[in-house]
Amino acid sequence: MPESTTPAMPFNPAGIELDRRQGLSLQLFQALRLRVLDGRLGSGTRLPASRDLAAALGISRNSVVRAYDQLYAEGYIEGRVGDGTYVAQLPQTQPAAKKLSTKLSTGFSTGLPTALSTKSPNTPGILSSKVIHSSALQTLEHNHLPTPPSGPPRAFRVGVPAFDLFPFDVWAKLNAAFWRKPALQQLCYGDPAGDERLRGLIAAYLRSSRGMQCSAEQIVITSGAQQAISLCAQLLVEPGAVVGIENPGYRAAGHAFAVAGARLHGVPVDEEGIDCAALANLSDCRLAYVTPSHQYPTGVVMSLARRLELLAWAERNQGWIIEDDYDGEYRYSGAPLAPLAALDREGRVLYVGTFGKVAFPALRLGYLVLPAGLVQAFARRRAVDVRHSEVSTQAVMAEFMAAGHFQRHIRRMRRAALSRRNCLLAHWPKDVDGVGSLPAVAAGLHLTVSVSSLVRERELIAKAQSVGVEVNGLSNYWLPDSHTPADQRAGLVLGFAAVPEADIQVALARLRSVWCK
Known part of the structure; x- marks a missing residue:
């Protein structure tokens, strides 16, 4: 990396004050x-x-x-x-454009700058099929959202943590204690933003684990990460608005934006994350959806330089960044990386978090960390759909966190995922025709390996299915109108955390028997 052309001032530690009672x-x-x-x-x-x-x-x-x-x-x-x-040499950010006041799609004034949504307040965030942009309808018709696999977890299901290790006995005791003598106020209609205690504990956790300077007042509890993304689409997107999404990427997010009437534009992903130059070339794009901690599905970790570049794009365009930190707890060397939200100084990032990748998917518990000016609008919009979150799940999770079980469980889950990752890497069948070498995996719950062609990808998946092994094709994660040649979209996406090491070895032996003939 080149040295700075301007001599830098020497470092002076004066002014650094540390509280010896803290880390x-x-x-x-x-x-x-x-x-x-x-x-x-x-x-x-x-x-x-x-x-x-x-x-x-x-x-x-x-x-x-x-x-x-x-x-x-x-x-x-x-x-x-x-x-x-x-x-390090870091990009210089450009000053943001003059801020303009506007409204969200609910019609609630935010006092924050954007130029995205002007939907009628008479139908807050609700679109009939007649007002969905035609290109969005076309995208939905030609890019059907697959139903997530059901049934017991098996190798190599994507997006499933080692929930066989969840302390269900502890959870059952906490749940029983709640229902044994619930506080009467908790049985009434609750705050649509979610349980106050849980929001405070989430904020404290994010401050310590992610370096995010957030408060309970910035958090809205949701029924999983998908509802959080859908809320963002409902409030930040108007029919015909351009939304930049990673390509390949999380297709369910793209569907949420398309239902809201967005014109989806896939933005390429390279070894540093989303291509900010390509994003900047999208005219009238003021909303980007990204997974910077562990890009879904390629596994790329967005570089610091690219993170700063993306934040600068949002500031210049008075846009929003939706940051989906779906499996940020799983980093196998060092602490989890600071999210974009921790670097955001202009209130441009909406942070999506979930408990589903640490506990179990059926929990359906997630959250949004929002710029302060957006919280009321998001809470009121959510109240239109479900009034408020289910009470006992929030209360039990709050107690689970307050008693220290959550932090201990994260450490246990990280160790388990690392061990299961190592098992996959150690026993992966070598020299399979048309399959590239496995990548280094520094984070997350899955990995992606390249395949020589789309025909070969489909052949490998069919053979895996014939012996009861679940493998996903990378080609399924691309938008249908992608300009990337079909064979360059081919690959295999493998989740490694869903089942124990013994089951992983059995599954790999089955793959070897049908792939290496």
Whole structure:
């Protein structure tokens, strides 16, 4: 990476104040990251050696090393062989355009800038088939949304965590305790934004695990991540609006936007994430849907430079970014990466989270972290559909988190997913005709491997089905009007967390028997 042409000021640790009652490495990481983002630590600034910084701050060297490791992982700093540690070269963001006031599709004024939605307040967020844009109808007709597989989990189902390890006994006790003597106010109509205690615990969890400076007041509880995405589509999209989505990508998100009347434009994904240059070339596009922590389905982790570029795009265009952090808890080296929402200084990011990838899909519990000015509109729009979330699930999850079970379970699930990933990598059949080598997997619950052609992809999937093994084709994740040649869309998407290691080995033996003949 080239050095800065302008000599950077030397690093001065003055002003870094750490609370010794809290995690020192996390505080130091956040302090240094903030200084990089706001320009106090410019590109090319040489950082002190970990031992020297530890001495200057009066903390252990291990705390500094952990902070540096996370900064390395997220792309804020880089090492130069024999020459120390420097702030990485990061893109310079452009100033945002003048803000304009507008409304969401519900007709509720947000006071925030966008130019997306002007639907009538008389029918808040509800579209008849007559007003859905014709291109959206065409997309729906030619790109049918597959029904998620039902029945017990098996290898290699995508999107399913190791919920065989969920502490159902603990959950049952907490659930029984709730219903044994529920508070009367909890049995009345609740806040459409969700249980206040649960929202507070989610905010505290995101502050500690993701570095997001959010509060309970910014959170709206939803019935899973899909409802959160659908709410975004209902309130931020008007018929004919352009929405940029990753291609290949999460098709159910695309369907939600299409139902709202959007004109979907697939944006290519490369080794750093969504192609921001291609996104910027979409005229009148002010909404982008992304999965930066672990791109679905390619598995790419969006680079820091690309994250900053995407945020700059939203600021320039007065647009929105919907960030789906569907499996961000699963990172196998270092802490989970800071989401876009943690880097957002202009209130442009709507963050989608879910408990389904940590607990179990049938829980149907997710949430949105919203810019403060959007919360009321989203809560009121949700009240139109379901009034409020189911009471006991929220209350039990709140107690599950407050008692420390949630954090312990995340650690257990991460270890299990890592072990099951390693089993897949170790026993994968070698030299299968037309199948590329398995990629390194640093995050998430699935991996994607390339296949030489679409014909070969379909052949491999059919043979896998013949021996009871579930394999997904990468070609199914592309928009139907993609310009990428068909054979370049071919691949296999394999979830590795749904079943134990013994079942993975049995499934791989079956694949070997039909793939390697």
